[in-house]
Amino acid sequence: xxxxxxxxxxxxxxxxxxxxLWRHMRLFRQDILSAQPARLYRAWMAEFRTPFxxxxxxxxxxxxxxxxxARPDDFPKSNRIxxxxxxxxxxxxxxxxxxxxxxxxxxxxxxxxxxxxRDPSPAIRAAGExxxxxxxxxxVEVEAEMSHAAADVIxxxxxxIPIEDQMAQAVFHAFRAYQRSQxxxxxxxxxxxxxxxxxxxxxxxRAAARRIRHLITEMTRRRAHEIAAGTAPDDLATKIMTMxxxxxxxxxxxxxxxxxxxxxxxxxxxxxASALAWSLYLLALAPEVQDRAAAEAAQLPAHxxxxxxxxxxxxxxxxxxALRLYPPVPxxxxxxxxxxxxxxxxxxxxxxxxxxxxxxxxxxxxWPDPDAFDPDRWxxxxxxACARDAYLPFxxxxxxxxxxxxxxxxxxxxxxxxLRRHRFALIPGxxxxxxxxxxxxxxxxxxxxxxxx
Numbered sequence: 195x196x197x198x199x200x201x202x203x204x205x206x207x208x209x210x211x212x213x214x215l216w217r218h219m220r221l222f223r224q225d226i227l228s229a230q231p232a233r234l235y236r237a238w239m240a241e242f243r244t245p246f247x248x249x250x251x252x253x254x255x256x257x258x259x260x261x262x263x264a265r266p267d268d269f270p271k272s273n274r275i276x277x278x279x280x281x282x283x284x285x286x287x288x289x290x291x292x293x294x295x296x297x298x299x300x301x302x303x304x305x306x307x308x309x310x311x312r313d314p315s316p317a318i319r320a321a322g323e324x325x326x327x328x329x330x331x332x333x334v335e336v337e338a339e340m341s342h343a344a345a346d347v348i349x350x351x352x353x354x355i356p357i358e359d360q361m362a363q364a365v366f367h368a369f370r371a372y373q374r375s376q377x378x379x380x381x382x383x384x385x386x387x388x389x390x391x392x393x394x395x396x397x398x399x400r401a402a403a404r405r406i407r408h409l410i411t412e413m414t415r416r417r418a419h420e421i422a423a424g425t426a427p428d429d430l431a432t433k434i435m436t437m438x439x440x441x442x443x444x445x446x447x448x449x450x451x452x453x454x455x456x457x458x459x460x461x462x463x464x465x466x467a468s469a470l471a472w473s474l475y476l477l478a479l480a481p482e483v484q485d486r487a488a489a490e491a492a493q494l495p496a497h498x499x500x501x502x503x504x505x506x507x508x509x510x511x512x513x514x515x516a517l518r519l520y521p522p523v524p525x526x527x528x529x530x531x532x533x534x535x536x537x538x539x540x541x542x543x544x545x546x547x548x549x550x551x552x553x554x555x556x557x558x559x560x561w562p563d564p565d566a567f568d569p570d571r572w573x574x575x576x577x578x579a580c581a582r583d584a585y586l587p588f589x590x591x592x593x594x595x596x597x598x599x600x601x602x603x604x605x606x607x608x609x610x611x612x613l614r615r616h617r618f619a620l621i622p623g624x625x626x627x628x629x630x631x632x633x634x635x636x637x638x639x640x641x642x643x644x645x646x647x
Contacts, residue, residue, distance in 0.1 A: 201479060202565050202566060202567075203475075203476060203479060203519055203520075203565070203567050204625055204626060204627060204628060205227075205556070205565065205628060206227045206228040206627060206628055206629065207228060226524065226525060226630045227524060227552060227628060227629060227630045227634070228629070230553070234251060234253070234550070234553045235553055235556055235557060235558055235564075236557070236558050236559060237251075237253060238252075238253055238254040238257075238537060238559075239251065239252050239253065239254055239257065239536060239537050239539070241539065247544065247545065247546055248541075248542065248545045248546070249545065249546040249547075249548055250536060250541055250545060250546070250547055250548065251548040251549075251550055251553070252536065252547060252548065252549055253550065253553055253554050253557055253560075254536075254537065255554075255560070255583035255584055257536055257537070258549055258554070258583075258586070258590070259583075261528055261547055261549060262549070262586075262589060262590045262591035262593070263590060263591035263592075266591050266592050266593060267292075268530070268531050268532060269528040269529065269530065269531070269547055270291035270292065270528065270529055270531065271289060271290075271291055271527070271528060271529070271593075272527040272528060272529040272546055272547075273529070279460075281399060281400050281403035281404075282372060282402075282403040282406060282407070282456055282460065283453060283456050283457050283460070284407075284449070284452070284453040284456070285450070285453050286298075286453040286454055286456060286457035287299060287302060287453075287454060287457060287596075288457040288460075288461065289457075295593075297439055297441075297442070297444075298450075298454070299592075299596070300439050300440060300441065301434065301437050301438070301439050301445070301446060302434055302437075302454065302596055303596055304433075304437060305430055305433040305434050305437065305596075306596045306597055306599065306600055310433075311500065311599050311600060311603055312500045313428075314350075314351040314429075314430065314600065314603075315499055315500035315603060315607070316499070317347065317350035317351045317354070317429075318347055318350075318351065318603065318604050318607055318608070319497060319498060319499065319607060319611070320350060320356075321343060321346040321347040321350050321356075321357075321608070322343070322607055322608040322610075322611035322612070323497075323611060324343075324346060324356070325339065325340075325342070325343035325346065325608065325611070325612065326611050326612050326614070326615045326616065327615075328342070329612070329615075329616055329644055330644065331644055331645055331646060332643065332644065333621055333641055333642070333643055333644075334641065334642060334643075334644050335639045335640065335641050336471050336474050336475070336618075336639075336640050336641070336642050337467065337468075337471040337635060337636060337639045337640050338639065340466075340467045340468075340470040340471040340474070341370075341463070341464075341467040341471075342357065342366075343467070343470065343608060344462070344463045344464075344466040344467040344470065344604075345357050345362070345366045345369070345459075345463050345467075347462070347463075347466065347604055347608075348458065348459050348462050348463045349362040349365075351429060351430050351600075352429060352430045352431045352455065352458060352459075353413055353417065353429060353431050354427040354429045361409060361412070361413060364409050365406060365409045365410065365413075365459070368402055368405040368406045368409060369402075369406060369459065369460075369463070369464075371398070371402040371405075372399065372402035372403060372406060406456065407452055407456065410452045410455045410456060410459075411448065411452050413431075413455070414431075414435075414448055414451045414452055414455060415448060417431050417432065417435060418435065418448065420432075421435060421436060430458075431455070434446065434451070434454065435451055458597075460632070461595065461597065462597055462600070462601070464522070464632055464633050465522035465523065465601070465633055466522075466601060466604055466605065467633075468520065468522040468633040468634055468635055469513065469516055469517055469520070469522055469601070469605055470605060470608060470609065471635075471636070471640050472516045472519070472520040472628075472634070472640070473512060473513055473516040473605070473609055474609075474612070474618050474640070474642060475626060475636075475640050475642065476512070476515070476516055476519070476567045477512065477613070477618055478618040478619050478620045478642050478643075479567060479620060480567055481619070483512065483567070483569060484613065484617070484618065486508055487508055487509045487512050487609065487610070487613050488613040488614065488617075488647060490505070490506055490507075490508050490509055490610070491506070491509065491609075491610035491611070491613045491614040492614055493505060494506075494610060494614065498607065498610065498611070500603070502607075502610075503603060503606060503607065506606050506607075506610050508569065509606050509609050509610050509613070510602065510606045511569040511570070511572040511573065512569045512609065513602070513605040513606050513609055514569070514572055514602075515567060515568065515569045515571070515572065517587040517605075518555045518585060518587070519555065519556070519565075519567060520628060520634050521551035521552055521555055521586075521587045521634065522587070522633040522634055523551065523587075523589075523633060523634075524550065524551060524552035524630045524633075524634050525548055525549070525550045525551070525552065525630075526548070526549045526550075526551070526589060527546055527547065527548055527549075528546075528547040528549070529544065529545070529546060529547065530542070530543050530544060530545045530547060531543060549586070551586050551587055552630075552634070554584050554585075554586065555584070555585065555587075557584060560580055560583070560584040561580050561584065562576060588601070613647070614647070615646065615647055616644050616645070616646065616647055617644070617645045617646070617647045618642045618643070618644055619642060619643040619644075619645070620642065620643070621641050621642065621643050624641050626638070626639070626640045
């Protein structure tokens, strides 16, 4: 008897046809995924015009390659997206361009190079063991639990403290307040506001950002004193704070380091929590897949280390497939600096270029069965071209996420540790609806039934 495939994972309903600019702005501010028309899952390119700017969504792999790899300096990050995150991120590597970005990247990148991925693996393992021990039996909101686990990883690897530390707890709760108050875009992303005009951020967003930056400043200053005294642990914060720009010999100031720690926490915590929560949901949706991954995890030693990753190939592919279906950062925005031509259509300077991992990863002309959860696709030859040309959960080119390798180690190892101890099942009548705020999350969370394995 032919086995029926698992149900398709949920995705948001696309908006109907044409809507007014005002309606589109409201939809976009609430959730950028359901604000998009269904045709984008087949289109190679789409143009959107407003009275203030033009926007071009590019799904064509050739255009993605042009923007991210071939000529990245001609397509810097758009300041319209920066407007929404400026209160928290300042001038972090995530939002800067040009020489400022290149200098920051030169200082940060060595801490995440391949050979150094072994260094944080004990901290990741410890956070995974703590997360697995914390999970209760019964109905559990796993987004909250994975947010806790991912924050623990960040604190252990950055500052060598567990999330139970008083300062870590304060930062974690301040970030949760920030996430609840911050839409992915504020009004300045749509309107050409002059630099002197207030950016129209919500008071709660500004307050949470101030609180986070104050706490991170205290942690950074404390670490600077430890470095001066020769008592600092050899973690990521110490590596980055003592790393000099090979071209200028300069190091990050305290203010610059606060900017970088803010984006490490936002990117490393928020995105990992999103990917892990959706991974657990997908495994609950497909019990046979979950059993295969759990069997792989069962072969691990009591305290798995970096070397164990080579035996977690299927678990890694589960995490990779979750990143395809639910990329934590669903859209990236660049800006044209000179007149361009995209697929024969003229594109003026100052236009917004939107690259959408959400649509590219589910594109009907690029992927077989694009909406299906199929971790085995990564071991088939037919996926090689897709993986090369149409898979960008961490961006691509010179601005690829410095923590991409770290994220894959973290996601694979934590999933294995959780699956070794627990079974995850769907709760009847509850199906999460993906929405995009800072990252792709579920509108009302992801609740799963957890039982001991």
